[in-house]
Amino acid sequence: MAEYVKPRGTADLLPVDTAEWQYLEAQARELFSLYQYREVRTPIFEHTEVFERGVGDTTDIVQKEMYTFRDRADRSITLRPEGTAGAVRAFVEQKQYGGPLPVKWFYYGPMFRYEKPQAGRFRQLHQYGVEVIGVDDPRVDAEVIELGHRFLSTVGVKSFRLEINSVGCSTCRVAHKEALLTHLAPVVQELCADCQSRYEKNPLRILDCKVDRDHPRVLTAPTITDSLCEDCRVHFAAVRAYLDDLDVPYVVNPIMVRGLDYYTRTAFEFMEDSIGAMSTILAGGRYNQLVAGFGGPDLPGVGFAGGMERLILARAANGERAEDGVQPFAFVLALGSAAKSPSVRLLQSLRATGIPADADYLGRSLKSQLKTADRLGARVAILLGDDEVLRGVATVRDLQTKEQRTVSLADVVAAVVAMRDPLVKAVDAERFPGNETNNQEGSQ
Ligand SMILES: [Zn+2]
Ligand SMILES: [Zn+2]
Structure with missing residues (x-):
């Protein structure tokens, strides 16, 4: 007998659950609109190249976690694993750079990643996010971070911490990569197989390796902060000063690297500990090379994304859960x-x-x-x-x-x-x- 069950890593949201989802979706829309972000809706599937280009073909997401398949015309299609690549692809394809800048967008919807399912982690996950394309002003970095802070506070997530860093630009990265290669050369053989290949392709990502991040040599690796160029140093100082103006508390984490390749300068993560180990609940940063990477003009961008499932867990840990408002009078x-x-x-x-x-x-x-x-x-x-x-x-x-x-x-x-x-x-x-x-x- 056939057994009809949902695929592993997916969830049925029954009416008793959807009230909470609708509450959070409404809160996000209301707050993002207040900050003058408008909604963009891009396809749930894209040509695979969009994510190879936009997420980076050395990332775990692209190498191991994508739902990629051939369609009936033998094109390689991928269910979107995140929202930024599609948004920036749309920005370029629809020539939004021809209108007033910056463009301020938000998005919300399902994403797909072939990961090992666990608490708060699904194969069909749901993310909300914002993107600001067209300005490099550090005030915008601060606005995006303050918006993330406001959103989490608004929906009742209490115990979170903001970590920020600058991951530099292509100039600083060359300097940092050199320093890193020299530093890690003596211990390459002790690192995991992934990191040995990262050493050749993208040594920066070794710092973020789940297996090796506690290796003594990795712990003492030179940080990107040590190699920032003058422009990046000034930009990062300004972001921090604006966050101070806005009373948004943060800690600088000089070893933070983002899991996605396209980030430049500002990177940030909101960590949250309501269900035990501190883990990321909302994260983002600046991506000044991505628009050009999609064949558009040389325009900077900055944004964040957050996961709904994780947010709901965090709210539940704080005793928060929206109730079904459907009731006959x-x-x-x-x-x-x-x-x-x-x-x-x-x-x-x-x-x-x-x-x-x-x-x-x-x-x-x-x-x-x-x-x-x-x-x-x-x-x-x-x-x-x-x-x-x-x-x-x-x-x-x-x-x-x-x-x-x-x-x-x-x-x-x-x-x-x-x-x-x-x-x-x-x-x-x-x-x-x-x-x-x-x-x-x-x-x-
Ligand atoms: Zn730089
Ligand atoms: Zn490793």
Whole structure:
């Protein structure tokens, strides 16, 4: 017998889960819009070269973790493992450099990586991120970092730490690479197989190797900070000064290198420890060579990305979880066959007026229908029996006070609206104090 199960590393998000997702998605959209970032949506799959170019063909992501396949026309296609490469490809392909700069974008959606699944790590993962393309001003680096800081704080992640570094430019990297090769030459044979090949191709990434990062020679390796050119040194100092202006606390981590090849200058990671070992919850940096790498003009960029699954774990560890807001205000009970037709029309009218409403379709007893209304959290039950239908009325029962009255069918919706409006106003007054008068428009 075939067994139908989801692929390893994927998740079914049931309605009990999606409330939390929708909350975070709404928070991200609201905050990014406040900072004047607009949403971009690029394809979930791209030509494989986009990620080889944009992520770097020596990275773990490109070498080991991509979902790459041949399509029916034998083209190599890859499910996107991250968001920046596609965004920058789109920026160049759609000639966005011809308009006002900088371009400030945000994105959100599924990404795919063939990794070993574990807590907070999935093969279909979800990331939100921002990109600013077109300016090298360190104020923008600081803005992007402050936005990341604000977002995490806003959604209730409490115990995080910001680490920043400058990974320099191509000039500083040549100097740093030389220093690194000299330093590591005596111990190459002691490093893992990956690092032996990195020694030839991209020795910088040895510093980030999960196997070798505690090797004594790796621990004492010269940092990029020691090799920064004058321009990069000035830029990094300015980023730090602006972060101080913005009261964003950080620590400089001179050995931080990013897992993606395209970063230049500013690199940063928000680390978070709510579920034990400190791990990255949001990370980003500057990528001044990426736009040109995609055949566009020589324009700088800076951005960040964060993972939703990790964020949800961190919130859960802090006792935060958004609740399902889907709840009927009114519940219609049709008792007897003559009540069926008026009950569907009544439901339609309630909903048309904006009243969240539902009904029982199982034809059960009055008692069990009332129980259902209670369980769903309905405030009002509207009872329609054969008798009531004959008299053209309904019984409207307040499920909290247990008061009930008979109302003409034509007036039921108005009666329910009258019960609900004071509650809506009270909630609005709490959310937007001092703004009560404006809400009258919305409730008509
Ligand atoms: Zn430099
Ligand atoms: Zn290694």
